[in-house]
Amino acid sequence: MSQERTTIDQLFQQEFSKMVAVISRQFGLEHIETAEDIVSDTFLTAAENWAEKGVPENPAAWLYVVAKHKTLAHFRRGDVWQQKVLPAVKAGMDTEEAETDLDFSAQNIQDSQLRMIFAICNPAIASESQIGLALRILCGFGIDEIAAAFLSNKETINKRLFRAKEKLRTENIRMELPPEHMLDARLDNVLHIIYLLFNEGYYSRTQDVILQKDFCLEALRLGLLLTTFPVTAQPRTYALIALMCFHASRFEARQQAGEEIVLYEEQDETLWDRELIAQGMQFLALSASGNSISSYHLEARIALLHCQKEDTPEKWQEILALYNELLFIHYSPSAALNRTFALYKADGAKAALAEAEKLQLEDNHFYWVLLGELNSKTDPAKAESHYRRAYALAQTVAEKEGILRAIKRL
Amino acid sequence: MKEFALLFRQPSYDHLELPEAEQAALLKKWQDWLGGIAAQGRLAMPPTRLIPGAGKVLKPGGVVTDGPFVEIRERLGGLTVIRAENLEEATTLAHGCPAIDYGGSVEIRQVMG
Structure with missing residues (x-):
């Protein structure tokens, strides 16, 4: 080149x-x-x-x-x-x-970009389209890159973007900041889309590592852009940036081992990016004002605890308490599963098994990984059958390999 | 699914006088129990704790008194709203509530939808 x-x-x-x-x-x-x-x-x-x-x-x-x-x-x-x-x-x-x-002054560029963020991250548009538009218009990714990330093709992505832009027109969406009484709710939507954008990179199923990283960095950049304006530099904005920093710090280690539950323990912590962790801690400190706690605050604190490799009982008690709080605000299957895993690490397999069986997440492969892990000491045969079900549901090669390793350890 | 309020009552709130470590253990009990319900996707709102002791009661004729708030043995200490198919299922979810360990009770009432 x-x-x-x-x-x-x-x-x-x-x-x-x-x-x-x-x-x-x-x-x-x-x-x-x-x-x-x-x-x-x-x-x-x-x-x-x-x-x-x-x-x-x-x-x-x-x-x-x-x-x-x-x-x-x-x-x-x-x-x-x-x-x-x-x-x-x-x-x-x-x-x-x-x-x-x-x-094209720096000030006008920033102002225009902020308005564009609010225009695109608009709940009138389907959230999948918001992400597509954000990747194209806010981050400058090419159509083929977006298609690769979504495991889709150019035509589909083009159509989706076209429809999203049509929606911008029909909904008469303007490049304006939302009125003050709507700002909080609209900022929540903006932060949510930035987080989805980050996850699109972080948990992407594409094999293109550079592209995955670029998505994450762009999400971080948009978050940082929000901090340059008083109306959007809110505690939860900083919390989200901290969260993204902590996650991104494990980017290299994940490439080799994987993130979730069992796989996480195989990560080589020397590959963690200490500088990003330190930056994340600064943003976490900035997020600690005001009196409302967002899910980003809780998730950032959990992610920070995961940046500490030593397994102390206190660490897992703290993680468990944070997942409880997170679930009080917002339920998600992954939070429910991670909470149960934390319960296992904090209070043992017996307590966790009773809770795990109530989760009703039979379609989720991590659910079976968790059950496999919880039964591994007491009933290896049962554990293996759980791992087999997980294997059948797992989507990526890394996940499948991790499960096979877990079976071998039984 | 319907919504049900769980009202937690206890005869005493002496545990607030307990040493810090025991208070932390009790808090964990509550958090873990509620977390278990939340992990099933059944919590409809974040749980609310009431500060014991501090409060007023307003009665007809503008009469204001301090507690006790109602003429029953157990005082309301907190509440939450959960989702369940019916009253029976809501009652099953209420099992394991730490209030019961301390001689208290959980009142389960359907929320008017």
């Missing part, structure tokens, strides 16, 4: 979402596809030009100038200019400003 090529790929990832946000903010979200086309076209021009003349000293600024020209040229040709821009000018707006102002 040539030098220009890698530079352009990196720039595309960094700048695509910024430029689309700025153009969409100026001309309206209904022109988001035009904005995407203009920005893609700008990168084509850059590729041609830079191959010939070399990469300019400040490539981002170069891209902004070209995008500005292309944008203004486009909208001058079209009806928008007639119907939207000119009336605004006549209504007394500064002509100079209306005509040429496409503001």
